[in-house]
Amino acid sequence: MVKDKPVEIKGESPRTEEVVSPGTPGEPQPEAKPTAAPPQEQPQEVTSEPEKTTPKPSVLLVRTRAPEDKVKYLNILDHGDSGVGKTRFAGTMIEEGLKVLYITFNEDELLTLDMMGIHGYDYVVITDYEKQLWPLYLGLRRNKPGYEGLILDGLGDLQQSAKDYELAGNDGVGMKFMEEAMKGNRRMYLQNWGNLLEMTRHFLDPVLKLPLHKIVTCISESDDDPKTGKAKIYPGLQGSMQQLIAAHFSIVAFSYIAHSRDRTYYCLTTQPHEAISTKDRTGLCRVMVNPKFRTFLNAWSGKVDPPGKLEVDLAKALIIRPRSTRVTPESKPKD
Numbered sequence: 384m385v386k387d388k389p390v391e392i393k394g395e396s397p398r399t400e401e402v403v404s405p406g407t408p409g410e411p412q413p414e415a416k417p418t419a420a421p422p423q424e425q426p427q428e429v430t431s432e433p434e435k436t437t438p439k440p441s442v443l444l445v446r447t448r449a450p451e452d453k454v455k456y457l458n459i460l461d462h463g464d465s466g467v468g469k470t471r472f473a474g475t476m477i478e479e480g481l482k483v484l485y486i487t488f489n490e491d492e493l494l495t496l497d498m499m500g501i502h503g504y505d506y507v508v509i510t511d512y513e514k515q516l517w518p519l520y521l522g523l524r525r526n527k528p529g530y531e532g533l534i535l536d537g538l539g540d541l542q543q544s545a546k547d548y549e550l551a552g553n554d555g556v557g558m559k560f561m562e563e564a565m566k567g568n569r570r571m572y573l574q575n576w577g578n579l580l581e582m583t584r585h586f587l588d589p590v591l592k593l594p595l596h597k598i599v600t601c602i603s604e605s606d607d608d609p610k611t612g613k614a615k616i617y618p619g620l621q622g623s624m625q626q627l628i629a630a631h632f633s634i635v636a637f638s639y640i641a642h643s644r645d646r647t648y649y650c651l652t653t654q655p656h657e658a659i660s661t662k663d664r665t666g667l668c669r670v671m672v673n674p675k676f677r678t679f680l681n682a683w684s685g686k687v688d689p690p691g692k693l694e695v696d697l698a699k700a701l702i703i704r705p706r707s708t709r710v711t712p713e714s715k716p717k718d
Contacts, residue, residue, distance in 0.1 A: 457683055458591050460538075460628065461651065462601040462618040462660070463638030468649035468674075469600040470495040472638060473534045476598055476676040477504050483532040486519070488540035505530075512544040516586060523593055530595055538587075538601040538628075539619050545582040546621065583624055591631055598676070601628075603637070605705040614705040617660045634679065635662035641672075641697050648672045650697060658703040670698040 446452075461469050474496050477483045485506040487493065493506065505528065509515050523533070535541070591597060604619035609626065616637065617625045629635045637659045641650045651674035653663035665682040669690050678688050690698070 454633070454683075456594060457596050457634065457665075457679055458632045459598045459634040459636060459679065460601065460618065460632040461598060461636045461638055462603045462616075464603055467638045467640050468651070469638050470536055471499065471649060472636075472651060472674050472676070473536060473598045473600055474499050474501050475674070476532045476534060476596065477501050479676055479680070481531040481596065482529055483534060484523070484528075484530045485534045485536065487536040488544060489537060492536050509541075509544065512548045520586065520589060523590065523595075526593075526595075532596040532598075533590070533593070535590070535597070535599045538599050541586070542583050542620055542624070545586075548582075583620075587631060596676075599632070611657075613657070615658055615660065616703065616705045629660055629662050632662065633664040635660060636674075637661055638674075641700070643693070643697060643700070648693075648697070649674070652698070652701065654698065656701070656703060658705050670694050670701060672697065 461472055463469055470492055473485075477485075477496070478501065483504050485493075485496075485504055486509065487506065488509045490508045496504075507515070507519060509519075523530070601618040601620065603616050605614050606617050606625060607613065608615040618628050618635075619625070620628055634653060636651050636653050637656075638649070638651045641648045650670055650672055652659070652670045653661050654668045654670065655661060665679060667679070667682050667687065671678060672691070672694050681688055
């Protein structure tokens with residue numbers, strides 16, 4: 384048994400000391416009974432039916448096309464030989480009064496715009512693929528100057544810069560690379576071609592998605608159509624990008640020079656042709672003499688300018704005979 388006996392200690396306040404009586408020798412002390420745990424509540428079975436929830440419709444899957452949902456910017460690719468008016472056509476975008484950024488890889492291209500009397504536009508000459516291209520894209524995304532149009536004059540030059548960058552590797556595009564390239568010691572292998580395709584795509588695709596009107600120019604070259612085997616004029620790009628590039632643009636035009644009645648005309652066509660890579664989602668599909676960007680803007684806004692008599696006549700007289708790249712008995716050099 385346990386009793387409380389008061390014990391008094393000098394200098395200290397009284398406290399209670401616990402005293403335990405030993406009890407009878409040999410007699411076992413009673414064990415404390417364990418306290419039973421409180422009964423746990425058993426989960427009740429739910430007999431009612433689960434509450435039905437109506438799925439929320441997704442606004443990302445289906446949309447109803449409205450007039451204001453129309454594509455707001457034109458992406459035009461213009462290809463052709465050197466000196467047929469590609470830069471001249473691109474300059475007409477600046478003449479429309481739009482705030483335009485002009486990008487080129489060759490400063491000599493600016494002479495065409497100078498001779499047209501076009502001034503007051505912003506421009507960039509790309510001389511370093513690695514250091515200039517990515518900051519340029521970031522600047523276009525932010526678009527603090529408020530550009531409304533973009534001209535990329537020389538898509539083939541862009542691809543060549545990417546190719547040099549790929550071949551140079553860690554050496555960089557410097558004197559050592561130029562010396563090795565001139566000696567033929569820098570060659571493209573399968574992996575390099577794959578990298579070149581991705582490098583061109585990863586710059587061009589984001590640029591074409593920017594909220595601006597775009598005109599991109601490119602030199603043309605003949606190649607065999609992989610479907611028909613016949614010779615066809617394509618944008619002069621290297622690798623598989625040559626046939627794939629048209630899918631990235633709403634308009635693929637071909638510039639050329641036509642002669643009629645002892646006169647020379649700068650012409651552009653978007654009409655379908657078995658021997659030329661062309662495309663026109665505005666529905667114009669016609670030949671234009673001294674082409675203007677305004678003609679495409681009008682078609683895009685629903686105001687189609689009818690072709691003139693000269694343009695109709697030149698369209699009928701358009702004959703393109705691209706040279707095949709295949710070696711035939713007639714094209715083999717004679718011994």
